[in-house]
Each structure stands twice: as structure tokens, then as C-alpha cells.
Amino acid sequence: MSRARRLMALDLGTARTRSLALGGHAIADRPSVIVGRRSTCDGTDVVRPIRHGMVADPAACRRLVRRVLQDTRLYDHRPVERVLAGVPVAASPSDRRAVRAAVAEIARCEVRLVEEPLAAAVGAGLDVLDSRPRLLLDVGAGIVEAVAIEGGAVVEAVALQLSATTGVGLAAYALEGVVDMTMGLLRSLPAASRPAARERGLVVTGGGAQQELLLRRLRATLRLPVNAALQPQHVTVRGLMRLCLQPALAAAHAPPAR
Template sequence: MSPTRRLMALDLGTARTRSLALGGRAVADRPSVIVRRTSASGGPEVVWPIRHGMVADPGACLRLVRMVLQDTCLYDSRPLERVLAGVPVAASRSDRRAVQAAVAEIAGCEVRLVEEPLAAAVGVGLDVIDPRPRLLLDVGAGIVEAVAIEGGAVVEAVALQLSATTGAGPAAYALEGVVDMTAGLLRRLPTASRPAARARGLVVTGGGAHQELLLRRLRAALRLPVSAAPQPQHATVRGLMRLCLRPALAGDLGRRAR
């Protein structure tokens, strides 16, 4: 890596966008919102460029990415060499292209995508290369994804899109849906894999991991160890930075269909 260039991790979330530059002192964390003037009235219009973790307004997303890059340039103005950006497992090819195009246009460098639950697992120190299954629930503001990870890949995944969240996570009416979805993930695992997955427990990441009621309901319904990761809202962006420093590993990680 050239000493004149730098690396950046980017987690574009529905409610908040988080970024981390190599050598940065802390995660930059800002609301995923853009305020623009309307042509009709000239008044302000509040736009949320990301919906369910995916690009909903490409123009506004470009502005959001530009502001995020400005955040990281406050202490380091060197040109970027590489950006790793997170995407939901549920993102389609067109969703992924939209993220990659928006970030590449503003960053002007190589942009790689990593599925967010996989990045979150790396961010909290899980051994994602282990061939034994590991369960993770990533609770974002717009999308919740439950995944099983084996051998460096997401081998099973289920997702629930949220229409409304609170500051602490999913709204009360959505909790049972999250629990049922996670139980469904367990049922989708091969019978031979379930004992190992259950014994290793479920790790919860994302801002919703702070919601104690959700954790209690998961424990009661799944009857397995459930733990919230430390600083769960920063798990994805920290994992992306760790992978940014290990590009060969980042390139090897990916979804593998059964």
C-alpha cells in the first residue's frame, strides 16, 4: 500500500451512515439524510437516500457519500486507494451496482462490496472461516437479516424489511416477526448442522442489538445463547475496515448457495 494513499470503510444505513478511515481516531457517524430545495416552492425537502439498506434515491445518495468523504477528509486529505462498502445479503445485483456506482463516482477509486452481516461478524471477532456454522442477527433500522456463516460465506440468510423503527430498534409490533424469521433460519439449516449452530449461540449486531426486549424474546423462543455484540452499531464498519486491510480475505468472502 502506498504511504500517500488511504483506505476507507463505509456502512450506508437506512437511518445512519458510518465511515472509518485507516488511522482514524473514531467512527464518523451521521444521519443518512439529505436536505435539498424543491423546484416548486423553493422550500426544504428532507430526503432519505437509503431505504431497507439499499439505494432509493441515487442523486441524494451521491450527496450523502460526498458528505461522508468530507467527514473523513477533516484530518486526512490524501487520495483514497480503496473503499469497502457494505450491502445487505438481500440486495439484488442492481442494488449492488447502485451502491458501487455511487461510491466510485465520488471516491474516484476502487470500490469493493461486502455483505453486511459477514462484515459485522468480522467486526466482532468471529472466526468466519471456521467450517462450523455460526449464527448472526444484524438488526438495522430498515432491514433485519439473520444469517448462518460457514467457511467464509453466508450459507443461509433470511431478511425482514422494516417500515418503522425506534431509537432502540424495531418497533414493538415487529419484534415477533424478527423472532419468527430467526427461528426460520434455524429450521433451514441441515439437520446435522443444527446442534453445532445452537451450541455456539446467536450474536446480535446493529443498532437494534441494544433492545433488551428483543434479546429476551429471542432467548425464550430459540432456547439457545443469545448475546449482543460490544458496540453493535459499529460492528459492520469495523469489520469492513479489517477486511480493507486484508484485501485477499475480502475477495474470498462471499455467499455460497447450498
């Protein structure tokens, strides 16, 4: 039955957009930019549809989604049956509606949303249904979110929006802000939960997880095990596909109305 279905996982990021279709040979990874010809003069305009992990330009986002679908149609021309798309925990109701509307208009199919740190945890192989808290830090190009996951849900979350990133990772000011934010998340947990959270450590995902300086600062400040996920830039889209194959589980993980 799974071979007859056409399912797609979609991770719309500020800098990169990743997609994975059921049966696909590889994760499609493209810059989150749309280049168009200027109408009034020579040259081109570069539009970034996603800002801070959320839709900033709906029309450009639809064009980006169309190109992503074209990537997957290179090896499978069947219509898409369902798309599972990630959204930040910090996304507002209007942000979530914008993602759903942009994807649904182009894909013309059912669109479900899952909070990206939870999808990243699934993609990293963590047991998100465990009743003990698990800490995860998702470091994207436009937004960084630190969360505590417990019983299949994000129970605590903090976010830091980034105005700019560098090619080698977080700038110094942003790096210290992320470390302080993550320490604040740990302190916000109930006292009875902190020992278990400390023992299980922190998993870092997203492209920023490849910045060794960030990992060292987290270890020194939090004084707990800190490890980057394997291929951290791709764990969110991998987790979305795993959830896409389990509709009931994906529905249970759908972000609440806010």
C-alpha cells in the same frame, strides 16, 4: 506501507451512515439524510437516499457519499485508494450496482462490496472461517437479516424489510416477526449442523441489538445463548475496515453475482 495507503470502510444504512478511514481517530457517524431547499416554495426537502439498506435515490446517495468523504478529509486530504462498502445479503444485482456506481463516482477509486452480516461478524471478532456454523442477526433500521456463516461465507440467510422503526427499537409486530424469522433460519439448517449452531449461540449486531426486549424474546424462543456484540451499531464498519486491510480476504468475501 499501510501508512501510505488511504482506505475507507463505508456502511450505508437506512437511518445512519458510518465510515472509517485508515488512520482515522474515530468512526464518523451521520444521519442518512440529505436536506435541500425546495425549488418551488419556501422550506426544505428531506430525502432519505437509502431504503431497506439499499440505494433508493442514486443522486441523493452520491451527495451523501460526498459528505462522508468530507468527514474523513478533515484529517487526511490524500485521495482515497480503495473503499470497502457493505450491502445486505438480500440486495439484488441492480442494488449492488447502484451502491458501487454511487461510491465510485464520488470517491473515484476501486470499490469493493462485502455482505454486511459477514462484515459484522468480522467486526464482532467471530471466526468466520470456522467450518462449524455460526448464527448472526443484524438488526438495522430498514432491514433485518439473520444468517448462518460457515467456512468464510453466508450459507443461509433470511431477511425482513421494515417500513418503520421507533426510537426505542423494533415495534412489537416487527419484533415478533424477527424472532420468528430467526427461528426459521435455525430450522432450515441441516439437522447435523443444528447442535453446533445451538451450542455456539446467536450474536446480535446493528443498532437494534441494544433492545433488551428483543434479546429476551430471542433467548426464550430459540433456547440458545443470545448476546449482543460490543458497540453493535459499529461492528459492520469495523469489520469492513479489517477486511479492507486484507484485500485477498475481502475479495474472497465479496458477494457473488446474483
